[in-house]
Amino acid sequence: MELDVLKQKLLTMASHAETAVNQSLQALMQRDRDLALRVKDDDSIIDQFEVEIDDLVIQLLTKAPLATNLRLVTVAMKISQNLERVGDEATKIAKRARDLSQEPPVKITIELPRMAGLALEMLKAALDAFVNRDSTAARAIIPRDKEVDALNKQIHEILAQHMVAHPDTISRCLNWMVACKSLERIADHAKNVAEEVVYLCEAQDIRHTAGKGQAPPIAGT
Amino acid sequence: MADNATIHPTATAPSSTAANAVALNVRNLSVFFGANHVLKEVSLNVPARAVTAIIGPSGCGKSTFLRALNRMHELVPEARMTGEIRLFGNDIYAPSVEPVLVRRRVGMVFQKSNPFPTMSIAENVTVGLRLNGARDRKLLVERTEQSLRMAALWDEVKDRLNAPAISLSGGQQQRLCIARALAVQPEVLLMDEPASALDPLATSKIEDLILELKKDYTIVIVTHNMQQAARISDFTAFFYLGELVEFDVTTKIFTSPVKKQTEDYVTGRFG
Amino acid sequence: MTASNHRWRKFKNRLMQAVTCLCAILVVTPLVLVFYHLVTSGFSSINWAFFTQLPKPVGESGGGMANAILGTFILLGQAALLGVPIGVFGGVYLSEYGSSRLNWWIRFAADILNGVPSITWGIVVYALLVVPMKGFSALAGGVVLGMMMIPLVMRTTEEVLQLVPNGYREAALALGIAKWRTIVQIVVRTALKGIVTGVLLALARVAGETAPLLFTAFGNRFWTHKLTEPIAAMPLQIFNYAISPYDDWHRQAWAGALVLLLLVLSINIGVRFLTRDRFQRNV
Numbered sequence: 001m002e003l004d005v006l007k008q009k010l011l012t013m014a015s016h017a018e019t020a021v022n023q024s025l026q027a028l029m030q031r032d033r034d035l036a037l038r039v040k041d042d043d044s045i046i047d048q049f050e051v052e053i054d055d056l057v058i059q060l061l062t063k064a065p066l067a068t069n070l071r072l073v074t075v076a077m078k079i080s081q082n083l084e085r086v087g088d089e090a091t092k093i094a095k096r097a098r099d100l101s102q103e104p105p106v107k108i109t110i111e112l113p114r115m116a117g118l119a120l121e122m123l124k125a126a127l128d129a130f131v132n133r134d135s136t137a138a139r140a141i142i143p144r145d146k147e148v149d150a151l152n153k154q155i156h157e158i159l160a161q162h163m164v165a166h167p168d169t170i171s172r173c174l175n176w177m178v179a180c181k182s183l184e185r186i187a188d189h190a191k192n193v194a195e196e197v198v199y200l201c202e203a204q205d206i207r208h209t210a211g212k213g214q215a216p217p218i219a220g221t
Numbered sequence: 222m223a224d225n226a227t228i229h230p231t232a233t234a235p236s237s238t239a240a241n242a243v244a245l246n247v248r249n250l251s252v253f254f255g256a257n258h259v260l261k262e263v264s265l266n267v268p269a270r271a272v273t274a275i276i277g278p279s280g281c282g283k284s285t286f287l288r289a290l291n292r293m294h295e296l297v298p299e300a301r302m303t304g305e306i307r308l309f310g311n312d313i314y315a316p317s318v319e320p321v322l323v324r325r326r327v328g329m330v331f332q333k334s335n336p337f338p339t340m341s342i343a344e345n346v347t348v349g350l351r352l353n354g355a356r357d358r359k360l361l362v363e364r365t366e367q368s369l370r371m372a373a374l375w376d377e378v379k380d381r382l383n384a385p386a387i388s389l390s391g392g393q394q395q396r397l398c399i400a401r402a403l404a405v406q407p408e409v410l411l412m413d414e415p416a417s418a419l420d421p422l423a424t425s426k427i428e429d430l431i432l433e434l435k436k437d438y439t440i441v442i443v444t445h446n447m448q449q450a451a452r453i454s455d456f457t458a459f460f461y462l463g464e465l466v467e468f469d470v471t472t473k474i475f476t477s478p479v480k481k482q483t484e485d486y487v488t489g490r491f492g
Numbered sequence: 493m494t495a496s497n498h499r500w501r502k503f504k505n506r507l508m509q510a511v512t513c514l515c516a517i518l519v520v521t522p523l524v525l526v527f528y529h530l531v532t533s534g535f536s537s538i539n540w541a542f543f544t545q546l547p548k549p550v551g552e553s554g555g556g557m558a559n560a561i562l563g564t565f566i567l568l569g570q571a572a573l574l575g576v577p578i579g580v581f582g583g584v585y586l587s588e589y590g591s592s593r594l595n596w597w598i599r600f601a602a603d604i605l606n607g608v609p610s611i612t613w614g615i616v617v618y619a620l621l622v623v624p625m626k627g628f629s630a631l632a633g634g635v636v637l638g639m640m641m642i643p644l645v646m647r648t649t650e651e652v653l654q655l656v657p658n659g660y661r662e663a664a665l666a667l668g669i670a671k672w673r674t675i676v677q678i679v680v681r682t683a684l685k686g687i688v689t690g691v692l693l694a695l696a697r698v699a700g701e702t703a704p705l706l707f708t709a710f711g712n713r714f715w716t717h718k719l720t721e722p723i724a725a726m727p728l729q730i731f732n733y734a735i736s737p738y739d740d741w742h743r744q745a746w747a748g749a750l751v752l753l754l755l756v757l758s759i760n761i762g763v764r765f766l767t768r769d770r771f772q773r774n775v
Binding site for chain 2: 659663664667668669670674
Binding site: 064065066067068069070071203 | 447448451475476477478483484487488
């Protein structure tokens, strides 16, 4: 069944995106230039997936799916877009990792590993929620984005202060800033995926509404 | 027997004005053909000046329901009904009410177009008026043009009103039947799969026509074609095995139905 | 499929074709023979006098069957007056009204009556009308032919009405037209050609009945002036002439038979003409 093919493709794309993020962070932390270059090259695979999924979605729409199938098809399209961006952000991190690996490390402590952990967790949880059609789990992901944003802000401040104090580290610190920003974006995309999963399961569009920290009450289904 | 609560739409319809007016108030309708319990305690309110689609698998009772709305199910021998149906407040099954009068207020168009073969186009349009006693020639001529215009057929036949009705194509014949039904000026128009025997072009003309007509008439249409229901109806009722399972605004039924049976039918998992 | 198998099958096909063709010809042959005989034997005796003159007294030659021809028409007219309304209304009842049980019995009775020998009809009307009236009469003749027509017309009317698609009835009722109006103005009107066909064919059938007329109309050498008098009819006259010893009467019998056949034939042709398909129907 074509819907199953769609789901399969999406999940394969997701695993590629997760791997890309993992590897790019690894390259960043371990100053692994070769790994960074590999991530950059593999991004084209993720892009190709987006094209194939969009094509499949159009084909499915000609069959006029309804109800859950309709929501699945439109959600699949959106998730694939988000995953493609995640791939792009991973590539950006990989490029920063490549540049940073050419230069000596900066002596500074930042909470990047913790932020990376959170972002990866969010992404994995969102994709699991999609597979399991678990709307409760999906809703739980959304507030965690605030944590990642806060961490990003904190890291930026520390880096900014360091740049002021040690001007010779400016280019390296800027690279770190960009990498953090990309990580923050990855977390945003994970949140988007979670919102799409909620729409798929509950037919409720919670985008741009649950910004006040409290998850909206779940309608009975 | 417990009174079934009427199922109300969970959302408000897009069309505003007369959306709250109810054309047909159906309460606990049950229909029996002999020992066969065909419709089971159906309750729903058909909104006025809107299109309500009735969907469901074969044998679920949708045609029987439609025919109960203008007492046509009584043509089947041993037909029996319980419950109440009110047309704009009037009980159409009251003992003092003649079925003939109900049918002049609630018209019907059938799946297979059936213009009377011994009559011309114009005669077909006015047959409902003439055979009910109308004699005024001026009125008949006016009503002929008016009805044919409403059925989007006037331009195609205005030069051959006296041609035999069966010389028209299938799609034109069906529009002629619609004109014939409209000529008696009913308040509600019932349509039993009106386009299922037509090619896609003729079907789309009928669908455009329905969208025009709903400005002035209440329309109830039985259809097998869910895309058609999604295209033209404001409300949709899903029937299964003689029961009304779900009734709601059309977009809700087709994007996020509440009942699992509806979901299964709409996504093609059965029926 | 081998070649010899194929040849054998082709041969079988041709053989069956030939056999069925032969049978078809055999079916038509009696009609051709009858026609041929009637025309050759009777045509010469048809003249103006045949249609306008009364029979001449016994022994004299000449004369005609004018009174018999007129008599046949009078009898058919009476038969129609009796048979058509009752038959058509009966057919309407069977088709449009009634319970299925009662209708089954009515149909059963009608089918039995259609099979009753015509001479029995004659005897029955003899007992019913001729005896009380103390004489043979045109009225009795018309009545017996009418009674024979009733079950025939009733069944053909019913069948033709049943052929009218139910969609028309439903469409008319859905317009709020009363049931009886629907039946008269829509259903019967649609089936009218068929009903007329049935009536004409029934008339054609009773036109040639001889046996029942023996006990009712009886025959008449002269013009009939009142319906309570006996009346001449073509089949009767043909019968009487045929069993007579006179050659002249034999020839007139042939002529009468030919005219009678032509009458029946023209009714059938008329029916064909009426029921021709005039319009190109769009499906």
